[in-house]
Amino acid sequence: MASTLQRLFQRHFSQLADTERLPPHWYRAANKLSRCRTAALGGHVQACPQGHVERVWYNSCKHRSCPQCKGLQMARWLQQQRERLLHCPHHHIIFTIPHELNSLWQLNTAAMMELLFQCASQCLQELLNDERRLAGAEPGYVLSLHTWGRSLSLHPHLHCLLTDGGISDAGWQHPKGSCLLPARVLMAKFRGKLLALLRRAIERQTLRLPDDVSPERMHSCLNHLFRKKWNVRIETRYDHGQGLVQYLARYVRGGPLHDGQIRLTNQQVNFTYTPHRDSATAYRSVCAAHTPERFLKLVLQHVPEPGKHTVRSYGLYAPRKTARLNLARTVFRQAPITKIEPLTWQAYYAQHVTRPTAHVCTVCGAHISHVRNIAPHHDPPRPRPLGGQHV
Known part of the structure; x- marks a missing residue:
């Protein structure tokens, strides 16, 4: 059965595309999301050896903004990050750009994204290298870009997961002061550096x-x-980074919304969300009404361009710093990093989705196994007497 967001794309994206000029990656995202787990992408059939039960499983689109695919992608990202985390306290830092820069972001999303990552990483490196803080010891940190507010408004900001200390030739170095980074100094440095980068980019056109x-x-x-x-x-x-990385996973691979927030009426989309804590209606559910085309634009503005990484690792957590990370892991009595086998969809479904009896025939008790593949098809499949189960 198609998800609510998928039905919106299937029914209304063509109307949006006919009336406005859209970025190419919006078309690719709409095409993938509208065909996810349908006959258009093909799939496979599982059946009981005696012919009692037959089930159809259609392939997923695997797009990083698809709400139907996010469960497995989220679990895989979380597995990878948890395996690399050091068993030490971590800090959570949020860098937000002013809403006055939203018009620049909309016109230069890729360039603004690069400037934001560059600015935040340079601010952290310069401040942490100071003699009054880590004095050259190398920390590990992860920057994750989120572009949406809870109402799907444009709200670009970076979440940072930062170790409380760093590794040096003398071993693990703890922060010298009472706090790792002073908030006012970090804010002023981030503000000045990003504005300088923007001025330079404007002068260079x-x-x-x-x-x-x-x-x-x-x-x-x-x-x-x-x-x-x-x-x-x-x-x-935080005493450790496990809870924070789980929080980030919901946004990194979860997308800006889930289907439970959407209700469709005749020609209207009702979107339910909880405003931020500084709102007059904080912690109370609010329902916003949009036309289908307007709602699709709100969703698509948060789809990253292909090839643009919205999560980037630095210092000890950078992929090329595995040897240095393993040195830090010895301090906390952690085993060296080994090759992480990605979570398979079968294992994920066994843990989170599928019931223990889902692969057993309800009539004869025999194991339900793979029978044949289904080639991608652009027309709906003909109904089967036993009915298909679309997952």
């Missing part, structure tokens, strides 16, 4: 400006932003 905004007006806007306080938040230190 590598960023596209809105049609009604001149370079002089944009520079004036950046000067105004320099006098504002930015939202850079450092949460209370």
Whole structure:
């Protein structure tokens, strides 16, 4: 059975594409999400040896923004990150850009994304290398980009998972002061560095400006932003990173929404969400009504461009620093990193989805096994007398 978001794409994306010029990766995402777990992608058949039960399983699209595929992708990402985490306290830092820069983000998503990662990583490296903090000891941290607020509004921000300390030739170095990073200093550095990068990009004409905004007006806007306080938040230190990485997994591979938040009426989409804690309606469910085309645009604006990594690892957690990470793991009596075999879909379904008796015939008790593959098909399959189970 098609999910709610999938039905929206199947019924209304063509209308949106006919009325507006859309980025190419929006078309690819809409094509994948609308065909996920349908006959269009093919699949396979499982049956009882005696012919009592027959089930059809259609293939998944595996798109990173698909709500139907997110369970397995989330579990695989979480498995990989947990295997690499050091058993030490971690910090959670959130870098948020002001909403005045949203128009630049919409016109230059890929470039703005690179500038945001570059700025945040440089700020952390420069501050942590200071003699008053880690004095050159190498920490590990992961930056994860999220672009949505709870209402699906554009809200670009980075979540950072940072070790409380770092490895040096002398061993594991703890922060020298009472806190690893001072919030005000980090905010000021992030603000100044990102604004400097934006000014340089505008002067080099590598960023596209809105049609009604001149370079002089944009520079004036950046000067105004320099006098504002930015939202850079450092949460209370966690004793370990397991819970935080599980929190990040819901966003990294979970996408901006799930089907339970959507209700379809005649020509309207009702989207239910819980506002942020600083809202007047915080912690109370709010229902927003949108036209189908408007709602699809809200969803698609958060689809990353192909080839753009929304999660990036630095320092000890960088893929090329495995030897250095293994040295730090010896301090915490952890085994060296080995090759991690990705979680199979069979194992995932056995743990989270499938009932113990799901692969046993309810009539004769025989094991239900693979019978044949189904080639990709653009037309719906003909109904079978026994009925198919679409999972």
